[in-house]
Amino acid sequence: MSERDVLAPMDEVLAAYNRQDWERFRAGLADDLRVADHRPPPALYDGIVGADKFVVAVKALFDLASGVSVRTVATEVVDPRAAVFQLCTTGLTEEASDFELAFNLGYVVDAGKISRLEFFADDQLAVACEHLRAATG
Numbered sequence: 001m002s003e004r005d006v007l008a009p010m011d012e013v014l015a016a017y018n019r020q021d022w023e024r025f026r027a028g029l030a031d032d033l034r035v036a037d038h039r040p041p042p043a044l045y046d047g048i049v050g051a052d053k054f055v056v057a058v059k060a061l062f063d064l065a066s067g068v069s070v071r072t073v074a075t076e077v078v079d080p081r082a083a084v085f086q087l088c089t090t091g092l093t094e095e096a097s098d099f100e101l102a103f104n105l106g107y108v109v110d111a112g113k114i115s116r117l118e119f120f121a122d123d124q125l126a127v128a129c130e131h132l133r134a135a136t137g
Contacts, residue, residue: 006083007075009109014085018069020062026055030115037119038131039103045119054117065091065099073102076125082108082132086125104128108136 009028016024029051037043048054062068068091076084084106091099102122106129107114116135120128 003077005112006077006081006109009112009114010083010085010105010107011072013114014070014072014087017058022055022059025058026051028114029054030110030113033115033117035117035119038124038127039119039121043119045117061091065093067092076129078106078129078132079136081110082106082136084120084125084128084132086122106132108132 013025013028016022016028031051032049033051033054035045035048035054037046045054045057048057068089070087070089073086073088075086078084084104087103087105089101089103093099104120104122104125106118106120108116118128118131120131
């Protein structure tokens with residue numbers, strides 16, 4: 001796989017997230033998607049198995065906040081099937097408070113779809129990269 005083959009699935013999923021196009025968002029995920037959330041509690045997505053369950057969990061954020069969007073800060077290709085995106089999510093709570101959440105999102109691509117997602121705190125880029133290298137190596 002080329003670098004573009006590794007980056008394109010996440011680019012597409014994030015674009016669909018920002019448009020709230022849940023059908024397209026779901027299309028980029030493998031049916032048997034596995035999610036691990038290594039961030040401090042509450043680790044909202046930890047242990048989710050299945051793309052449909054993950055989509056339901058992600059959509060819940062849009063019920064709690066408005067103007068939610070994510071932007072890519074940087075990317076790090078870990079190997080031919082895995083990469084880490086440094087991301088920043090912003091939005092507005094029901095109480096009209098702005099929020100910003102920075103984090104690292106590692107993932108593995110199989111057959112053109114994201115088969116594994118791993119969330120890490122914003123200061124754990126090196127840990128995320130090493131974790132994915134070990135998982136795919």
